[in-house]
Structures are given as C-alpha cells and as structure tokens.
Amino acid sequence: MTVANTAVPSSSASSASSTPSASPTQTRRARLQAATHPVLAGPSTSAVAIGASNAGEIDNVTLANAYLRVDVAPHLGGGVTRFDWRSEGNLVPVFRRCRHVSPQTDANELACYSMLPYSNRIGGGRFSVGGRTVDVPCNRTGESLPIHGDGWLASWHVADMGQEGVRLTLDRSDGKPYAYRAAQSYTLDGPTLVITLDIENVGRDTLPFGLGVHPFLVRDDDTQLSAAAAGLWLSGDDWLPVRQVPVPPAWQFGVAYPLPRTMVNHAFTDWSGHATVVWPKRRLSLTVSSSTDYYVLYTPPGEDFFCFEPVDHPINAMNLPGGAAEHGMTLLARGERLSRTFRFAVEHVGLRAFAGGRGARRQ
Template sequence: MPLRLDDELTSLTLAPELGGSIAKWTVKATGQALLRNSDQHALAAGTARRLACYPLAPWSNRIAHGGFDCPDGWFALAANSATDPLPIHGSAWQQPWQVIEHTPRQICLQLDSQLPFAYRAQQRFRLIDGRLNIELTVTHLAPRAAWHGLGLHPYFPRTPHTTLCAAAQQIWQCDESRLSTELSALPAGWDFEQACRLPSELVDNAFTGWNGHCRITQADAGYQLDCHASGVDYYILYCPVGQDFFCFEPVSHPTNAHHLPGRPGLHLLQQGQSIDMQFSMQYRALR
C-alpha cells in the first residue's frame, strides 16, 4: 500500500524504501503535480533520483579528492553513482528508510546508516491546508567526529512560463566537474530577487546570502508555491537544458565545501550531536 498523507487540498505519497523519497505531491481536485510526478516507470527504476524529492545527508552534492579530512584522519569515499565520477549527495538517498510514526497529519521516517560513518537521520512530513513541511534531522553516531551537511533535493515541473523568486547575494562559480571554485557576483539573468523566468543555459550552482524565502509560480498550471527554509543558508539551482523540470535545493553548504577554505556551511559533529533543517511549501491557487 502507498504511504500517504492527505489534507483538504493536496495528497502526498512517500517511498521510504527508495531513499526516504517523496514519490508525488498533487492537488486533489485536479491531479496537478506540484513536484515532478513519479510514474510507475520511475518507481520501477529503483532510485531516488527518478522521484520527486529526496534527502541529502550527510552532505549535499559532489566531493572531490576521494574523501575529506577530519580531526582524527581521512574519510575515504568512493563514487556512488553510475552517472557521476565523484561521490554525490551523501548516502541517505541510496538506503531504505523505516516508518516510525504515521498519523493522519504527519509521517516520520528514520534511517540508521553505517555509510560512510554511523549516523541517524529522521524526516518528518506534515501536511495541512496545502502546506507541506519537511523537517530533516541528522545525528552523528560514530566515535570519530566528522563534517556534516544536509539538504533536500526537490524536482519541480518546468514550462517556458515558470518563474522563480529567491533573492541571493552571490554565486559559487564551478569548474567543468561542477565543483565550486570561487564566489562571484550574480551573472546576468541569474538574479532572482524579482520573479523571473529560468535561464535557458545550464545552471548547476550554489547561491549564497539567501534569506530562506522562495516563490515558484506556474502560471500555465494556475498555482504558485510559497516556500521557506530554516537551518540552511544556501540553495542550489539546477536547470538542465531542454528538460521539463528544474531543481531548487535548500542546502547547508556549497558544492565541495569539504575542500573549500573554512568549509563554509559544514558542521563538525561529535558523537551524539545533531543538525537540522526545515523546508515548507505552501500551495496557492492563482485566481
């Protein structure tokens, strides 16, 4: 049986066995997909990266050099995706999660992971009046301290008329491996302080100086999502060329922060210490 939450306006379906992912979030009256809809082919593929949203823990995006340094030594990492030569998005999205609570208004999933070190992750989903709230908490369980980051990776429908409003101050430029290299001013067409359409060129960059607010307007489909994040200061915008989706990822740190000066946005956690974030998306029909 699908794992579902329903409120008066929307319906949420989860796939805990596929990385603790969201399979679909839709408007009940019309069936309109508010996140990328996971059909049976996507579910049968057996990977969170074909679904609507998945958690990022214990880090977001890519890490270079085969691992990262911690106070007690080096944590070696291997590539974990057939489509990327670098370790990407942590390990939570590649493991089955357990349902530890399911009430009419909320579901809590939990993962006890040993990869790449011991940690526990929890996701709590709440749905009320068209508002989906996701709380992600990660607790370090290994004896050796380690650097942690976290985030969420939602996929949104994209049409030529989709607009984004999400003010930021700077962007991390990337090299050909999509690793962050240096901070710069926002390029022309990449300033979303005022709502504007998505760039036609490839974007796969971390934006910093974000206040946590975001609005995605889908005029063709007659709705908007008013979003808010806490516990994270960055977002990664991924706009692949020629696709019918884009990703707006609230994250704690830029790509490859483990190897950037000062490790921006990462947290060195001792055994038993935790970090958390929240991300909410409020559905509103356009008149």
C-alpha cells in the same frame, strides 16, 4: 482531526504477527482507496499505507487533505513520488511526478529526495578535518565522485504514521566514514508540505554534517523564480565550484523572473531562506522556506523540470577555503544532532497577481 491508517499485509508477512492478515477483498479495497486520492472534508489529513503489516515494510504512504496529496516511498530513499495540488477536483503536479514506481526506480526519477549526511559532490572523494584525512567512497554508478550522501539510496523504516503525517528512520550506525542515525518527517499543514530532517552522529570521530532536499519542480514555458541571493559558487566542467562571485544579472532572482534557457548548476550563497516559484498559466505559486543559507539551482535545457535545492552548504563545502564549518556545515561530535526544516506552501494565484507583465526570458 481524523485519520484513516490502513496497512495491507504482503503475502510474505508472518502469520505470527499481532496484526491480522487482510482478506483479498480488504487488500483490494485499501489499494483502491490509495489510488482514488483519499481526502477528508476541510483541512484534516488522511494517511493510507500500502505494504506489509510490519510498518517497516510499507511500500508507499499517501498523505492527503483538502489541499494536497503526497506519496512517499520508504524503500526508495524515503523519497516523494508525487506532490500534487488539488484544484477544482483535479490533482495538479507541483513536483514532477515519478512515472514508474518500482524497486528498480532510479532515485533521480523521484519527485523529491533528501540529502544527508551531506549534499552534492565531494571533490577527490576526500577531505581534511581535525588534522586527518577522511576518504569518502563513490556511491553511485556513473559518478566519479561521492554525491548527496547515502540516505537517498537507502531503504527507510516507517517508524510512525498518524494524524499529522509520517516519520521515517534510517540506521547507518555501521557506516564509514559517516556512522549516523537519521529521521525524515513529512507533514501536511493545510496547503503546506513540511519536511523535517534530523541526523545524529553515532561514530567515534567528529565530522562535518549537512542536510538538504532535492525537489524536481514542474517546468513549463513561463515558469518564474524569485530567490534573492548575494553570490554564488561557479561550477566547472566537473560540477565542482571554482570561484565565488556576485550573482550575475542573468541569474538575479530578486523578483519573479523566467528561468534561463541555458544550463545552470551552481550553488547560490547568502540566500534569505525564502523563494517563490510561479506558474502563471496554471495560476499557481509555491513558496519555499527553510532554515538554510544556500540553494543549488539546476536548469537542464529542454526538460520538463528544474531543481531548486535548499541546502545548508554549497557544493564541495569540505574542501573550500576555510573548511566545512566556514561554509555552512556543522561539525558533530559523537551523540550530537542536527535538524533542518523545509516548507513548501502552495497557493492558487488570481490573474491580478500577474498584472504588470514579465521581463523577457533570460538566456
């Protein structure tokens, strides 16, 4: 397997760096290589980095092979800005692409980001654990509650980039109430994007930790979803769960079925860990698999995307009856770690796979 790693120094890079400065011609060449979708014959992966010679200052990493292209922006929560499938010489978006990538890009404009040390909202901005109350500050303008942790809003460090992909790290040792160190890795394995999240509690207190990813998937008028689950937590007007119920018929996705046209923003429970998204007109499918028991489905009407978020706990898990550990979160003492892996496998699907027709669109 071969790999092409190119780091382009910025004008502010120190002249004392052990890596020699690139000439303007080399810089233009590297940017052109990234822009023209680098790809090697067969399943090999190529990696191109754009930014400073210091790995931690890299602005963008492009991973590409014969099947996929993935762009990662370390300074934007280590998030994905594009995830595309190669089809007959074209790049077909699987995740909704980030249209404008800059230091001011809003995280919700990304194609995907990671959620840690918890996902979604914490009711009241506090929870109880071990007989004490823990306050969690709001972390985003316009949100009245803390949401998705702070990893998605941070600038990550490129710790390693090689033949298999890229590994990013984040040091939040001075964080309150969550003090932690985390890593997220992106790997291309043939037609599959593999995202691995690792987190370590480095604080004094034992706290509930949880992990998840938040992809924005392309949605057209016949997008279908298959993601069997036994129940869900219905969200109220504040998007916090109010009661757990069996999945109603309109949202049962035991087999591939068109997405509802109405708003859904609920956490589904007792998930098998496997889901499939199908785009019949594009003859494309995506299989999502993870080591988690929950997912959050978000279907905003009229948008060109929807979100299928594999997570290891439901919304506001810390404050649900029974506590965080009863709802998928992991209590980590100082020095203990948690890891989750998420796989997104893309496949071209022939017309025969859609024989038999589809049901009517659900409301």
